[in-house]
Amino acid sequence: PGRLEGVTPGAAAPALPAMTPVEETLADLWATGVSRVHPVAHVREALDELGALSAARLAGTPGETNVVVAGLVTHRQRPPTAGGIVFMTLEDETGIINVVCPPAVFQRYRGLAVDAQALLVGGRLERADGVANVRATRLRRLPVPGRVKARNFH
Numbered sequence: 317p318g319r320l321e322g323v324t325p326g327a328a329a330p331a332l333p334a335m336t337p338v339e340e341t342l343a344d345l346w347a348t349g350v351s352r353v354h355p356v357a358h359v360r361e362a363l364d365e366l367g368a369l370s371a372a373r374l375a376g377t378p379g380e381t382n383v384v385v386a387g388l389v390t391h392r393q394r395p396p397t398a399g400g401i402v403f404m405t406l407e408d409e410t411g412i413i414n415v416v417c418p419p420a421v422f423q424r425y426r427g428l429a430v431d432a433q434a435l436l437v438g439g440r441l442e443r444a445d446g447v448a449n450v451r452a453t454r455l456r457r458l459p460v461p462g463r464v465k466a467r468n469f470h
Contacts, residue, residue, distance in 0.1 A: 354409035355460040356434070357388055368436060371411030374450075379443035385413050385450055386436045386458050392429070402429060403434070406437065414449045425455040434458035 335343065338358050346445035356363075360370070368384045369377060377383060387406030394402045400419035405412055414438055422429050436456040442449045 351354045354407075355385070356407075356458075357409040358408065359386075359447070359458070360459055363436075364459075366436070371406075371408050371413050374413060374441065374448065376412075377441055378440055381441045381449070383441045383450060384438050385415075386434070386435065387413055388434045388460065389432060406435060413437075414447070415452050416442070417452045417455075421452050421455070427467075428455045429458055432457045434460045 337353065341351045341353050341358065342461055345355075363370075363386050366384060368386045371385075371387070374383065374385060385406060386410075387408040389404055390412070391405040392402060393404075394400075400422065402417040402422045403414040403418060404413055407413075415435075417425075417429055428435065430459045432455070434457070436448055436458045437452050438454040438456075439450040439452040442451055
C-alpha cells in the first residue's frame with residue numbers, strides 16, 4: 317500500500333558504463349573548470365601523425381625551422397602599435413606556444429584567427445633574446461573536446 321509495484325527501498329542502482337577519458341575530461345571541465353588531462357592530450361596521437369610539435373619539443377627545435385604546432389587559444393592580442401600583427405598564445409599539454417600572425421595571414425584566416433578555440437598552426441620558428449615565436453603562415457581549426465574561452469584583444 318502506498319508504494320509502486322516492483323520498487324523496493326534499498327534496491328541496488330544499475331551499473332552505469334564507465335566514462336571514456338574524453339568524457340571524464342569534459343565532466344571535469346564542466347564541473348570544476350580544470351581537469352587532470354589537458355584536452356589537447358586526447359588528440360596528441362593525431363597531431364604527432366601530422367608532424368605537429370608539442371611546446372616541449374618546440375623548445376629543442378632550432379630557430380628558422382618550418383614547424384607545425386597546435387593548442388588551445390588562450391589569448392589573442394592586436395595592439396594598435398603593432399601594425400596589424402595579431403599575437404596569440406596556444407596551450408598544449410606540455411606548455412605554451414607564442415604565435416605571431418602577420419596582417420596578411422590574419423586577413424586570410426580571419427574567421428579562424430578570431431573564433432577558433434583551438435588551432436593547428438604552420439609557420440616558421442623564430443628565436444630572439446631567449447624567446448621563441450612561431451610566425452604563422454597558415455591556420456587550421458583543431459577539434460578538441462570541451463569549450464575553452466580565450467582572453468581576446470585586451
